[in-house]
Amino acid sequence: MTRTSPTLPGCEPWTEADLAGDTLEVARRLLGACLIHCLPEGMVGGRIVETEAYLAGDPASHSFRGPTPRNHVMFGPAGRAYVYVSYGIHHCVNVVTEGPGVGAAVLVRAIEPRWGLDLMRARRGIEDARELASGPGKLCQALGIDLAVDGCDLLGAGRLLLCHGEPPHGVTAAPRVGITKATEKAWRFAETGSPWVSRPRPWGER
DNA sequence: AGGATGATTCTCT
């Protein structure tokens, strides 16, 4: 396979097969993985510490009512980025899972900043490292992710790269944030105790 | 064509 993005030392890219399976399981396994955006200014990215699963047939998922111009990437092959605009101003990024024709993905809600901290600070207009990427909109702003990378390959062929990292020491599951349907499903996953997770923290602390 | 709706964030109290 040819890669246009640099491979990180000790970081092996995820494969389509890694992501083609059950979305709930993939959402858990993505904790600890690294998401990197390779830009002309430099490399920006970090380690995923919080995810949410959005399944096929899930009333809370954008895919629920079938493909539209906005969500069609969700129905494509696993391993691409589904990016959408939230509240008109923010962007959110998902890892598409399962197979073509199935509308499923994992929302990346927070990362532990690892590379390009100063670029992230400049983009966010804030200094505190804990505020750089502790939320789906924040991390997209920090990483410079917008609709230009909607549908972008995450497995090595594009500017975005998803690679394996250090697994979490523990995982906390909780109801998803900000949705109004299927609120009883505990499909939000976070590395237990991580200070890089968005609020409200699923283990109670503020 | 127009109204309703957010997979959010920030700034207050």
Added chain:
DNA sequence: GAGAATCATCCTT
């Protein structure tokens, strides 16, 4: 904890 900001997107109340 609550409310505002703000607009892309979707569906038609």
